[in-house]
Amino acid sequence: TQAPVNVTVTGAAGQIGYALLFRIASGQLLGPDTPVKLRLLEIPQAVKAAEGTAMELEDGAFPLLAGTDIFDDPKQAFAGANVALLVGARPRTKGMERADLLEANGGIFKPQGEAINAGAADDIKVLVVGNPANTNALIAQSNAPDVPAERFTAMTRLDHNRALAQLAKKLGVSVADIKKLTIWGNHSASQYPDIFHAEVAGKNAAEAVNDEKWLAEEFIPTVAKRGAAIIEARGASSAASAASAAIDHVHTWVNGTAEGDWTSMAIPSDGSYGVPEGLISSFPVTTKNGKYEIVQGLEISEFSRTRIDASVAELGEERDAVRKLGLI
Numbered sequence: 001t002q003a004p005v006n007v008t009v010t011g012a013a014g015q016i017g018y019a020l021l022f023r024i025a026s027g028q029l030l031g032p033d034t035p036v037k038l039r040l041l042e043i044p045q046a047v048k049a050a051e052g053t054a055m056e057l058e059d060g061a062f063p064l065l066a067g068t069d070i071f072d073d074p075k076q077a078f079a080g081a082n083v084a085l086l087v088g089a090r091p092r093t094k095g096m097e098r099a100d101l102l103e104a105n106g107g108i109f110k111p112q113g114e115a116i117n118a119g120a121a122d123d124i125k126v127l128v129v130g131n132p133a134n135t136n137a138l139i140a141q142s143n144a145p146d147v148p149a150e151r152f153t154a155m156t157r158l159d160h161n162r163a164l165a166q167l168a169k170k171l172g173v174s175v176a177d178i179k180k181l182t183i184w185g186n187h188s189a190s191q192y193p194d195i196f197h198a199e200v201a202g203k204n205a206a207e208a209v210n211d212e213k214w215l216a217e218e219f220i221p222t223v224a225k226r227g228a229a230i231i232e233a234r235g236a237s238s239a240a241s242a243a244s245a246a247i248d249h250v251h252t253w254v255n256g257t258a259e260g261d262w263t264s265m266a267i268p269s270d271g272s273y274g275v276p277e278g279l280i281s282s283f284p285v286t287t288k289n290g291k292y293e294i295v296q297g298l299e300i301s302e303f304s305r306t307r308i309d310a311s312v313a314e315l316g317e318e319r320d321a322v323r324k325l326g327l328i
């Protein structure tokens with residue numbers, strides 16, 4: 001049998017961690033033939049809570065779970081990591097300016113990037129979930145110069161899944177009937193969910209919808225503001241759906257996209273579609289054999305161009321801010 005894959009999860013005692021860890025342990029992250037060893041990172045005050053979660057993981061008697069270790073030191077937590085899910089982050093609290101938020105997260109993602117650089121396995125794949133996810137990923141990546149930049153990604157799969165669900169509902173079809181949907185840009189309210197290249201049962205989705213007002217005034221804002229709507233309804237931010245999207249992101253990265261489809265991942269730009277090189281921005285990507293590629297040659301309409309540019313401009317501002325803070 002295969003040696004266990006080391007999966008490091010930060011923020012393990014948080015609400016996303018609680019939903020995520022059991023799905024990793026059950027084999028849904030890497031597949032039913034791959035044993036996993038969990039390495040949990042928490043801040044010292046939350047280590048006890050993480051120990052409680054580890055007890056429950058033990059009680060799950062998961063055949064694929066080869067063990068769970070808990071750390072409060074990033075260097076130890078990332079040692080030997082093959083997959084790292086960076087979930088723990090500093091949330092924006094009342095009265096906090098964006099620069100304060102970026103600085104507080106720099107204090108988390110800079111040392112984590114350094115620890116990944118120092119001790120992760122050669123095949124390390126990183127997914128940043130903790131917000132502001134794209135820029136946190138950029139900070140970690142910039143502080144891991146010996147790791148290929150493309151191994152650092154940020155999560156827009158939840159946005160992608162939300163867009164699939166809204167579009168399926170509008171057209172009265174199953175999410176499984178929809179292919180080639182794209183989230184562009186930042187995982188923030190400026191993101192752009194693009195249905196112009198999407199297909200519904202083989203037909204163009206934008207033509208099937210044929211309602212630009214719905215697109216501009218309902219679909220795009222509903223997807224972009226879904227996180228706030230969940231907080232309003234649930235009294236807490238999205239957790240199980242975020243964990244599910246994190247599972248999807250890594251599973252697709254490792255196992256590949258289906259023929260004739262693609263997914264959305266925030267990845268370091270190579271300059272495609274006018275997105276400045278190095279920004280961690282969401283693109284349509286196909287994956288195969290553990291590698292992803294940006295889908296090339298898509299025609300971008302004026303409607304799409306304006307929205308992609310606005311979200312990418314926001315990413316540029318965030319990058320400039322963290323550069324000024326000396327974090328990258």
Ligand code: NAX
Nearest residue numbers: 011013014015016041042043046088089130131155158242
């Ligand atoms: P919680 O506040 O429930 O949990 C966060 C956990 O991270 C806490 O247990 C905390 O102790 C831990 N933590 C803080 N600093 C740490 C550090 N330096 N090292 C290790 N652990 C640390 O938040 P939760 O609801 O689980 O959300 C986690 C993050 O995901 C937040 O930043 C949230 O904004 C972000 N989200 C991102 C989404 C995305 O689509 N990219 C969607 C869902 C979610 O909002």
